[in-house]
Amino acid sequence: xxxxxxxxxxxxxxxxxxxxxxxxxNNVWYRYSDEGQKAFNDLERHISDIYELLKGTNSVIExxxxxxxxTVDLSDSFIENSIKTLYRKFSEVFGATGASxxxxxxxxxxxxxxxxxxxxxxQVVVPNENEYLNFLKTVxxxxxxxxxxxxxxxxxxxxxxxxxxxxxxxxxxxxxxDELNYLKFTRKEFAKTEVDKSDKINRILEIINEIVEGAYxxxxxxxxxxxxxxxxxVASASKLKKIVEEYAKKGDTENILxxxxxxxxxxTGIKVYKILKACxxxxxxxxxxxxxxxxxxxxxISNILKTYKDGINNRWVAKL
Numbered sequence: 644x645x646x647x648x649x650x651x652x653x654x655x656x657x658x659x660x661x662x663x664x665x666x667x668x669n670n671v672w673y674r675y676s677d678e679g680q681k682a683f684n685d686l687e688r689h690i691s692d693i694y695e696l697l698k699g700t701n702s703v704i705e706x707x708x709x710x711x712x713x714t715v716d717l718s719d720s721f722i723e724n725s726i727k728t729l730y731r732k733f734s735e736v737f738g739a740t741g742a743s744x745x746x747x748x749x750x751x752x753x754x755x756x757x758x759x760x761x762x763x764x765x766q767v768v769v770p771n772e773n774e775y776l777n778f779l780k781t782v783x784x785x786x787x788x789x790x791x792x793x794x795x796x797x798x799x800x801x802x803x804x805x806x807x808x809x810x811x812x813x814x815x816x817x818x819x820x821d822e823l824n825y826l827k828f829t830r831k832e833f834a835k836t837e838v839d840k841s842d843k844i845n846r847i848l849e850i851i852n853e854i855v856e857g858a859y860x861x862x863x864x865x866x867x868x869x870x871x872x873x874x875x876x877v878a879s880a881s882k883l884k885k886i887v888e889e890y891a892k893k894g895d896t897e898n899i900l901x902x903x904x905x906x907x908x909x910x911t912g913i914k915v916y917k918i919l920k921a922c923x924x925x926x927x928x929x930x931x932x933x934x935x936x937x938x939x940x941x942x943x944i945s946n947i948l949k950t951y952k953d954g955i956n957n958r959w960v961a962k963l
Contacts, residue, residue, distance in 0.1 A: 649748040658694040669741040711752045717780050727772035739770035755782050756821045760829040844891050851887045855880045857924035879915045
């Protein structure tokens with residue numbers, strides 16, 4: 644009901660619906676935090692604050708209405724600034740967890756919910772707007788990988804696979820991954836599932852190839868060439884690929900991760916990282932998070948769904 648109101652209602656109706664939803668689904672914040680208790684003890688003022696928040700951000704929210712996490716360019720400056728601004732302002736009224744829930748109500752195809760347990764497992768220390776944007780980027784990667792996997796297995800194009808998943812599960816992909824994260828990290832209903840070593844190695848090499856391809860592309864960009872940094876970028880990428888592949892042949896995932904961590908800290912690595920970021924390539928930090936998950940034995944969303952299908956009774960997985 645709250646979701647429907649937040650899609651069609653006026654600002655006043657959205658304010659009441661959002662407050663009602665969060666008092667129930669974000670009750671920990673209202674019960675135990677100083678800010679939440681203060682809001683709950685003066686609900687009239689709290690709803691008034693929500694109304695002013697929605698009124699003040701309505702133009703940005705309307706601009707993002709048709710935006711989907713699976714296709715949006717999260718490195719676009721307008722998108723980045725919009726997401727960070729919305730999350731910061733909503734956090735001031737609802738706290739970190741409540742902000743993600745409220746924004747999901749308003750823009751369910753773009754914003755993904757999180758809580759303390761989910762943030763911990765995504766290696767978020769301070770739940771500010773920058774970390775939330777990084778979280779969305781990681782979630783997007785996970786969802787895109789899942790859609791591509793579904794596409795391959797069912798002979799569908801990307802849009803067809805995304806539609807197939809939505810029809811079979813009955814929920815948006817942002818809600819699907821939220822349910823998985825909640826069950827896995829908050830409820831801890833999954834036993835830790837190990838990815839076998841060969842699968843780890845293959846996934847690491849896929850990630851490294853993405854980094855290297857991005858570096859080669861960046862080396863050809865005009866300003867990189869003119870500043871005579873192309874050679875450094877190519878040499879650094881080639882060295883990265885060569886060393887990782889050598890460790891991969893030995894099945895040494897531990898030294899791969901250690902080497903990548905060292906690369907991020909040396910002077911050349913920092914320079915190349917800045918160049919790649921300036922050229923709009925995926926930040927290596929995000930790749931490191933994905934590599935860390937592989938190293939810890941965490942598994943991608945497609946494998947989690949397989950775990951569901953193989954043995955866990957869930958209302959939507961049986962339809963897949």
